[in-house]
Amino acid sequence: MTTSGMITLKLDLGERAYPIHIGTDLLTQEALFAPHVRGTHAVIVTNTTVAPLYAERVAATLQRLGKQVVTAVLPDGEAHKNWQTLNLIFDELLGAQADRKATLIAVGGGVVGDMTGFAAACYMRGVPFVQVPTTLLAQVDSSVGGKTGINHPLGKNMIGAFWQPSAVLADIGTLSTLPDRELAAGLAEVIKHGAIADEKYFAWIEANIEALNARDTAALTYAVQRSCEIKAQVVASDEREQGLRATLNFGHTFGHAIEAGLGYGEWLHGEAVGCGMVMAADLSARLGFIDAAFVPRIKALIAAAKLPVTGPDLGEDRYIDLMHVDKKAEGGDIRFVLLNRLGQAFMTRVPDAELRATLRANV
Amino acid sequence: MTTSGMITLKLDLGERAYPIHIGTDLLTQEALFAPHVRGTHAVIVTNTTVAPLYAERVAATLQRLGKQVVTAVLPDGEAHKNWQTLNLIFDELLGAQADRKATLIAVGGGVVGDMTGFAAACYMRGVPFVQVPTTLLAQVDSSVGGKTGINHPLGKNMIGAFWQPSAVLADIGTLSTLPDRELAAGLAEVIKHGAIADEKYFAWIEANIEALNARDTAALTYAVQRSCEIKAQVVASDEREQGLRATLNFGHTFGHAIEAGLGYGEWLHGEAVGCGMVMAADLSARLGFIDAAFVPRIKALIAAAKLPVTGPDLGEDRYIDLMHVDKKAEGGDIRFVLLNRLGQAFMTRVPDAELRATLRANV
Numbered sequence: 001m002t003t004s005g006m007i008t009l010k011l012d013l014g015e016r017a018y019p020i021h022i023g024t025d026l027l028t029q030e031a032l033f034a035p036h037v038r039g040t041h042a043v044i045v046t047n048t049t050v051a052p053l054y055a056e057r058v059a060a061t062l063q064r065l066g067k068q069v070v071t072a073v074l075p076d077g078e079a080h081k082n083w084q085t086l087n088l089i090f091d092e093l094l095g096a097q098a099d100r101k102a103t104l105i106a107v108g109g110g111v112v113g114d115m116t117g118f119a120a121a122c123y124m125r126g127v128p129f130v131q132v133p134t135t136l137l138a139q140v141d142s143s144v145g146g147k148t149g150i151n152h153p154l155g156k157n158m159i160g161a162f163w164q165p166s167a168v169l170a171d172i173g174t175l176s177t178l179p180d181r182e183l184a185a186g187l188a189e190v191i192k193h194g195a196i197a198d199e200k201y202f203a204w205i206e207a208n209i210e211a212l213n214a215r216d217t218a219a220l221t222y223a224v225q226r227s228c229e230i231k232a233q234v235v236a237s238d239e240r241e242q243g244l245r246a247t248l249n250f251g252h253t254f255g256h257a258i259e260a261g262l263g264y265g266e267w268l269h270g271e272a273v274g275c276g277m278v279m280a281a282d283l284s285a286r287l288g289f290i291d292a293a294f295v296p297r298i299k300a301l302i303a304a305a306k307l308p309v310t311g312p313d314l315g316e317d318r319y320i321d322l323m324h325v326d327k328k329a330e331g332g333d334i335r336f337v338l339l340n341r342l343g344q345a346f347m348t349r350v351p352d353a354e355l356r357a358t359l360r361a362n363v
Numbered sequence: 364m365t366t367s368g369m370i371t372l373k374l375d376l377g378e379r380a381y382p383i384h385i386g387t388d389l390l391t392q393e394a395l396f397a398p399h400v401r402g403t404h405a406v407i408v409t410n411t412t413v414a415p416l417y418a419e420r421v422a423a424t425l426q427r428l429g430k431q432v433v434t435a436v437l438p439d440g441e442a443h444k445n446w447q448t449l450n451l452i453f454d455e456l457l458g459a460q461a462d463r464k465a466t467l468i469a470v471g472g473g474v475v476g477d478m479t480g481f482a483a484a485c486y487m488r489g490v491p492f493v494q495v496p497t498t499l500l501a502q503v504d505s506s507v508g509g510k511t512g513i514n515h516p517l518g519k520n521m522i523g524a525f526w527q528p529s530a531v532l533a534d535i536g537t538l539s540t541l542p543d544r545e546l547a548a549g550l551a552e553v554i555k556h557g558a559i560a561d562e563k564y565f566a567w568i569e570a571n572i573e574a575l576n577a578r579d580t581a582a583l584t585y586a587v588q589r590s591c592e593i594k595a596q597v598v599a600s601d602e603r604e605q606g607l608r609a610t611l612n613f614g615h616t617f618g619h620a621i622e623a624g625l626g627y628g629e630w631l632h633g634e635a636v637g638c639g640m641v642m643a644a645d646l647s648a649r650l651g652f653i654d655a656a657f658v659p660r661i662k663a664l665i666a667a668a669k670l671p672v673t674g675p676d677l678g679e680d681r682y683i684d685l686m687h688v689d690k691k692a693e694g695g696d697i698r699f700v701l702l703n704r705l706g707q708a709f710m711t712r713v714p715d716a717e718l719r720a721t722l723r724a725n726v
Contacts, residue, residue, distance in 0.1 A: 083446055094517040097688055122485075125512060125523045126603075149488060154457040160488045161524065240489075324460060 039101025136186025185270025402464025499549025548633025
C-alpha cells in the first residue's frame, strides 16, 4: 500500500464531517474505502469515458472488501446531466435490489459526482456516497461540499440537494489521462479560489501556471490541497449557502448565462467560469471596488491557463434574461459576487448600466 | 376569522419544529399562512380533483397577503406519482422565475403532499413548503413527518427525501367532499395508530367507527388530533427512521406488495394498508407474539371501516419478491413490523414458512 505523501484534510461539519484524501495510487487502497462502504452493495457510478480507465480498478478494490459491486455507466457530458441519466442510476440500484445500506461511489468528473450525490440523496430518501473525482475541476471544487443536482432546460443545477459524501479520494494520478481542455477547465476553479480567498495563492498560481499546464505532480498536488482547504473552510462555515459560501460563485453568474445561452456542454463549465471571472473582475473595477489594474492581471492568468477570456455574443438582453433565472437571483434582483480586493469577495446588486457596459466590453 | 376550536400541536424537531393546526375554516385565514410564506412567490400544488374545490380559496388567502401566486395542477392519483408529474412542478416554478425564497403549498392528499414536499426538497436544493392536507389519510398521516418522494416502477417511494414542512393546516371541513372510498383509506391509518401505539385509542375507534364513517366533525377532529399526536411523537424521537419510526409501517410491507403487484393506483394506499394490517396481525399471532383473538378483532374493525380484509391473489412467490424490493428490506432480509400486544409494535425477521402461511390464509 502506497501512502507516501498522502495528505488528508478534514471537512468539519459536525456529525457530517468527512476526510478528503489527496495523493497518488489511492484507488487500489482498500483501507481508504473500507470505513465508508458498510453495507453489502457498492454501486459505482461512472461514465463511458472514465469507465475503461478507472472503474475496473475501483471495482476490484471494493471486491477485495467483499462487496457486491455493480456499475452504472452514464453517457459523458454536461448535456446528459438530467433526470433521464439520473434514472439510469436508480434503475441500477433497484435492479441490484440495493438496500438502504448501499453505498454509491462516484468515479468521474463534476457531472458524475453531482449526479451520484443527488442519486444518493434521493435513493430510499438517502444513502451514503463516496467521491472519487478524476478531473481537476472535481478534485478542487465540485467533489467537496455536498452540492449535488441535475440541470433543467431553464437553468443549471436547478434540481438538487445538499448531501455530503462520506469521503473524498482525490487521486492526482488520474489527472494524467485528462484532456487538455478539461485540465484548463479545472484551473479556472483553482484561479477562482485564489481570487476570492487568498492573494498569496493567486500569486503562486501565476508563478506556477506553466508547471500546472504541464501536469507537474507536485504543483497539481499543492493546487488540489490548497483549493480543498479554502473550499472546506468556506463550506464548514456556511454549509447551506446562506452567505459566505455564495462567494464561491465568483464568475458563475456570467458563466451560467454562457453555458445556458450556448446550450449546456458547448463550453465546459470551467471555461464559462474562466470567462465569467474576467467579466466579474471587469464589473468589480467598473464599480470602483477593485483596482482597474487587476482586470488585465486576471485576464492574463486565465489566458495563460488556456481558457477563453471573451464571452460568446448572445446579445446583452439575452445575457441578462439568463442571469435572472439563475438561482443566485433573489427576490427578482440579480446579485453578483464581486471583488473588493484580490483575495476578498462579496455579494452585491449592480446597476444595469455598468452590467451592460461589462457585457459590451467582454463579448 | 374563525379560530373557535382550533387545536395546535407542535412537532418538536429542534430548528425544524413546526405547528400542526387542526380545525375548520382554516384555508381562509391569512394569519395561519403568513409566518410560513416569506418570499414573493407562493406556488400552490394541487390536482385536477382538488383544484376546483379548494385551490382558489387558498390562492385568494395568499393573494391577500400580497403574494404572487401560481398554481400547478397535477393529474390525480397514485399512478401519476412519478418524475414526469414532479417535473410539472419544476416547470411551473422556473416558468414563474420563483427564487429560493419561494414557498410551495401542497393542497390535496398524500400524493400531492409527497410530491410537493419532494419538489420543495429539490428545487434549488431546498425551499420551504406548507402542507394543506384535504384527505383524511393526509391529515392523519402523510402530511406530518417530512417523508416525501415519488414512486419508481420497481418500488413505491423509492426516490425521495426527508424534508419537513414549515406548517401543516388540517382543515376538517375539506373532508366533507372526500369520496367514501378515500375516507375509508384514511381510516386505515387511524386504526394503525391505535394498533401500534395506543390501546385506548384503538378501543375509541371501535366505539366510534360509525360516527367516523358518517363524517361526524367532532369524531373526525379527535381522530386527526390523536393520530397526529402519535405520529408527531414517533417522528420527533426518530426523524430519519433509524428505529421506532419504522413501526409506523405496520401493514405497509404487505400493503406495498399489494399496491406494486396490482399496479399503483389500482387499490388506494389505505386500502392496501388496511388489508396489510390484517396480514401483519395474522403473522404476529402465528408467531406467538399477540393473542390470536386479536386477529378477528382488527379484521372486524377494518371491515367496519369499509376496507378490504383479503388480499388479491398475486401468488405467494410474487408477494415475497415484491416484499424483497420494498425498502424495509435491509441486507437482503425482509423485516416486518409486528405486534407484541395491542398498542405495541416492533420489527423482526420472520421464518419463510409462517410468512407463506399468512399469505395463504389471507388471499
